[in-house]
Amino acid sequence: MNWSWDVIIDYFPRLLDGVWVTLELVFLSGLFGLLLAVPLALMRASPNRWLRILPFGYIFFFRGTPLLVQIFLIYYGSSQFDAVRESALWPILKEPYWCAIIAFTLNTAAYSAELIRGAIQAIPKGELEAADAFGMSKALKIRRIVLPRAFGIVLPAYGNELILMLKSSSLASTITLLDITGAARTIIARTYTPLEIFFAAGMLYLVISAIMIGGFRLLERRLNRHQHYRGPDEVAKVDPRLAE
Amino acid sequence: MDLLGFGDLLLSGTWVTIKLALTSLLFGLLFGLLGAAAKLSPIKPLRMLATLYTTLIRGIPELLLVLTIYFGGSMVLMAIAEQFGYTEYIEISAFAAGVAALSIAFGAYATEVFRAAIQAIPKGQWESAQALGMTPLKTFFRIILPQVWRLALPGLGNLFQVLLKDTALVSVVGLNDLMRQAYVATGSTKQPFTFYMAAALIYLGLTVLSTLTTTWLERTADPAARGGAA
Numbered sequence: 001m002n003w004s005w006d007v008i009i010d011y012f013p014r015l016l017d018g019v020w021v022t023l024e025l026v027f028l029s030g031l032f033g034l035l036l037a038v039p040l041a042l043m044r045a046s047p048n049r050w051l052r053i054l055p056f057g058y059i060f061f062f063r064g065t066p067l068l069v070q071i072f073l074i075y076y077g078s079s080q081f082d083a084v085r086e087s088a089l090w091p092i093l094k095e096p097y098w099c100a101i102i103a104f105t106l107n108t109a110a111y112s113a114e115l116i117r118g119a120i121q122a123i124p125k126g127e128l129e130a131a132d133a134f135g136m137s138k139a140l141k142i143r144r145i146v147l148p149r150a151f152g153i154v155l156p157a158y159g160n161e162l163i164l165m166l167k168s169s170s171l172a173s174t175i176t177l178l179d180i181t182g183a184a185r186t187i188i189a190r191t192y193t194p195l196e197i198f199f200a201a202g203m204l205y206l207v208i209s210a211i212m213i214g215g216f217r218l219l220e221r222r223l224n225r226h227q228h229y230r231g232p233d234e235v236a237k238v239d240p241r242l243a244e
Numbered sequence: 245m246d247l248l249g250f251g252d253l254l255l256s257g258t259w260v261t262i263k264l265a266l267t268s269l270l271f272g273l274l275f276g277l278l279g280a281a282a283k284l285s286p287i288k289p290l291r292m293l294a295t296l297y298t299t300l301i302r303g304i305p306e307l308l309l310v311l312t313i314y315f316g317g318s319m320v321l322m323a324i325a326e327q328f329g330y331t332e333y334i335e336i337s338a339f340a341a342g343v344a345a346l347s348i349a350f351g352a353y354a355t356e357v358f359r360a361a362i363q364a365i366p367k368g369q370w371e372s373a374q375a376l377g378m379t380p381l382k383t384f385f386r387i388i389l390p391q392v393w394r395l396a397l398p399g400l401g402n403l404f405q406v407l408l409k410d411t412a413l414v415s416v417v418g419l420n421d422l423m424r425q426a427y428v429a430t431g432s433t434k435q436p437f438t439f440y441m442a443a444a445l446i447y448l449g450l451t452v453l454s455t456l457t458t459t460w461l462e463r464t465a466d467p468a469a470r471g472g473a474a
Contacts, residue, residue, distance in 0.1 A: 064452065067409070070444070073437065078437070080438070167306065198308060199312075
């Protein structure tokens with residue numbers, strides 16, 4: 001066995017093309033997933049019992065089955081029904097790219113909804129009562145108090161979920177998408193150097209997740225800056241000018 | 245749900261999935277314990293090795309791990325065998341590659357679970373065991389490990405759920421597991437939705453079963469929750 005760096009260097013641009021596809025998949029499905037997860041989480045945390053039960057089946061299914069099955073169900077499964085094939089949705093559902101995004105979105109929304117529900121329930125009761133005391137309407141309370149607070153609380157956990165999503169996005173390669181893993185597989189089919197190329201692909205994933213972890217840490221510091229606040233005495237110890 | 249006579253095929257795949265999950269669990273627990281022991285060891289190179297293991301494995305996709313071991317593993321094995329004068333072709337079975345990949349991934353996460361559980365046990369217990377004349381190894385197996393089990397169970401239960409769902413990835417390299425058999429049935433019936441849905445429901449049943457088992461194990465491991473005589 002001889003390790004060849006040349007093959008990594010030669011095909012690195014192709015892998016970088018894959019990085020864009022991976023980032024697109026993670027970003028788009030993360031965004032859509034969050035948009036779907038917030039109402040689901042509000043329903044799950046609602047005092048109304050029927051509203052609470054409604055998203056349960058959806059969340060249960062998507063958290064209890066493998067993502068690969070979900071992708072195949074949407075990509076291959078949708079073609080079974082003539083009604084789907086003749087519908088206006090077909091141009092979207094026949095594209096592996098959009099099927100991957102739909103599957104990832106539904107999957108991450110189920111996980112994120114539970115995370116956000118936990119965060120909503122972790123908001124100190126006094127803050128909600130204070131909002132009521134100010135005479136805020138339900139909608140205003142959710143917009144001004146519940147969601148911003150829940151967002152700060154959920155951030156570290158959501159960061160983890162996004163890293164898991166990044167890793168899951170490699171499954172898109174099973175439905176012919178050329179993300180990092182998909183690009184690596186096509187390169188290997190030509191060069192037969194699995195160790196070198198998979199190593200390079202793995203390093204790319206590591207770098208992306210390291211950047212994401214760093215980014216989330218910064219965002220958390222900013223959003224939860226009240227928790228990092230230090231009194232003037234302590235600040236003065238760091239730099240006397242700051243306490244003035 | 246009409247499975248058109250493919251029910252047995254799905255069941256045989258389910259059995260392979262269960263075997264794969266349990267075998268990987270066994271090796272994964274072993275890797276996790278070794279990893280945790282290395283992370284808490286006083287020897288610095290061991291600690292660094294364990295940190296490298298957990299950061300590396302937790303940062304790369306499981307699918308990539310499966311593919312690397314399946315396609316790259318035989319190359320590595322052949323290179324090693326060559327050193328001993330064996331030059332025949334060595335092929336890794338999909339099952340072996342699956343067990344290797346899934347247990348390495350499980351072990352990386354389990355390392356953290358075990359480490360946290362071991363650290364949660366008060367230092368006084370180590371000291372009193374030492375006062376009784378136990379060696380560190382004996383203390384670990386007789387005093388610490390039985391308690392680690394109880395503390396680590398909830399975390400390990402979650403990890404097993406992830407492992408169970410990740411077994412589907414091994415179908416990508418051709419293992420005849422549930423996912424693969426659903427694909428085979430789809431090929432001859434042209435009813436992908438029916439069979440992938442059937443597979444999804446079987447997976448759902450398996451994850452529910454594993455949740456119930458974990459809850460039951462947690463109860464038996466914790467005398468206080470059982471309400472037994474203390």
